[in-house]
Amino acid sequence: MGLVHERYTALVASGELTEDTAQLSMTKHYDDLLIAINERQLSQKSSPLGWLFGKRRNQQQILRGLYVYGEVGRGKTMLMDLFFSCLPLGIKRRAHFNDFMADVHDRITRHRQAFNRGETKESDPIGAVAASIKQEAWVLCFDEFTVTDIADAMVLSRLFTALFNDGVLLIATSNVAPDNLYYNGLNRQLFLPFIEILKEHVDVINLDAKTDYRLEKVDRQPVYLYPFGRQTDEKMNAAWKKIVDGHEVAPQELHVLGHTIEIPQASGAAARFNFVDLCEKPYAALDFMELVKHYRTIFIDNIPFLDNDHRNETKRFILLIDTLYDHHVRLFASAAAKPDQLYKSHVATTETFEFDRTASRLFEMQSDAYLQAWAEGDPRNQP
Numbered sequence: 306m307g308l309v310h311e312r313y314t315a316l317v318a319s320g321e322l323t324e325d326t327a328q329l330s331m332t333k334h335y336d337d338l339l340i341a342i343n344e345r346q347l348s349q350k351s352s353p354l355g356w357l358f359g360k361r362r363n364q365q366q367i368l369r370g371l372y373v374y375g376e377v378g379r380g381k382t383m384l385m386d387l388f389f390s391c392l393p394l395g396i397k398r399r400a401h402f403n404d405f406m407a408d409v410h411d412r413i414t415r416h417r418q419a420f421n422r423g424e425t426k427e428s429d430p431i432g433a434v435a436a437s438i439k440q441e442a443w444v445l446c447f448d449e450f451t452v453t454d455i456a457d458a459m460v461l462s463r464l465f466t467a468l469f470n471d472g473v474l475l476i477a478t479s480n481v482a483p484d485n486l487y488y489n490g491l492n493r494q495l496f497l498p499f500i501e502i503l504k505e506h507v508d509v510i511n512l513d514a515k516t517d518y519r520l521e522k523v524d525r526q527p528v529y530l531y532p533f534g535r536q537t538d539e540k541m542n543a544a545w546k547k548i549v550d551g552h553e554v555a556p557q558e559l560h561v562l563g564h565t566i567e568i569p570q571a572s573g574a575a576a577r578f579n580f581v582d583l584c585e586k587p588y589a590a591l592d593f594m595e596l597v598k599h600y601r602t603i604f605i606d607n608i609p610f611l612d613n614d615h616r617n618e619t620k621r622f623i624l625l626i627d628t629l630y631d632h633h634v635r636l637f638a639s640a641a642a643k644p645d646q647l648y649k650s651h652v653a654t655t656e657t658f659e660f661d662r663t664a665s666r667l668f669e670m671q672s673d674a675y676l677q678a679w680a681e682g683d684p685r686n687q688p
């Protein structure tokens with residue numbers, strides 16, 4: 306069984322990483338958990354009744370997961386990915402948290418449809434959804450754990466109570482401490498029990514690394530243009546003309562769960578939108594996930610200043626950038642200001658904590674490293 310500390314120090318020795326004291330300390334937490342997971346696996350295999358006796362032993366020494374939070378670019382995702390690579394096959398699942406919740410809502414919908422057709426007698430879908438997730442993996446690793454949607458907030462407490470009761474282990478990274486999840490969200494008092502359940506089942510650790518390693522590798526390309534004006538418009542139009550390269554440009558439509566996503570301009574694997582086309586319409590995670598399945602280069606014109614008076618638009622923009630980044634889509638954008646100056650907060654909300662990640666990702670998506678990885682990552686991508 307490989308250990309995170311070994312893989313981390315090997316990356317430092319090769320020059321791929323710069324050693325960071327906080328990151329090095331974090332590897333021990335991951336390795337302690339790896340050893341405990343391996344012991345659980347062995348105890349289950351050594352018993353003729355497998356999981357039954359393993360479950361009894363686990364009641365005496367319940368495994369706690371990890372919730373690692375800290376500022377953007379401190380290495381949270383990198384360390385969790387090293388941990389995930391050390392886990393045995395067949396027990397693990399890694400996902401961006403937005404993608405996971407979209408999958409959960411899809412499973413809930415399908416269960417309710419099956420109940421309406423008389424295919425199951427269980428009217429409450431949560432238990433069945435939790436059981437199906439556990440059957441696929443009992444170690445869940447989530448990147449960018451965040452809650453910005455009331456529908457997610459209402460599901461989380463019951464879902465994770467069922468998952469934890471069934472022995473599922475949670476490892477998560479986040480920009481915010483658990484107590485700040487869904488901060489100032491609608492009906493937040495209904496969400497608070499989930500925070501307590503979460504803290505009962507994970508060790509909460511602040512990864513207090515000092516450097517934003519994302520910004521260290523940024524050699525910005527002219528794919529994010531600001532401020533608004535004729536020169537910015539001309540550069541965006543010139544970039545679009547180069548991407549479509551004389552091919553036909555036309556509106557398109559995508560159909561998701563009974564509604565339509567309007568694509569104002571599309572050519573091949575490239576699509577162009579105005580900010581209002583994506584963020585002022587009631588789109589959700591599934592819509593943006595469908596978008597990245599079809600388009601590997603996306604243009605967004607006229608990204609405005611965002612604030613507390615436009616929370617819905619801000620939430621969608623955060624979710625959109627998360628989805629584009631996580632699926633490694635190339636972005637061309639025109640905006641009112643630099644990424645770290647786009648959001649103006651009057652009072653603290655969930656978006657106040659989350660937009661730092663969005664700004665960091667917008668910076669990184671301009672880098673040589675990101676664009677090179679984009680060019681190498683999908684046969685539809687064009688240089």
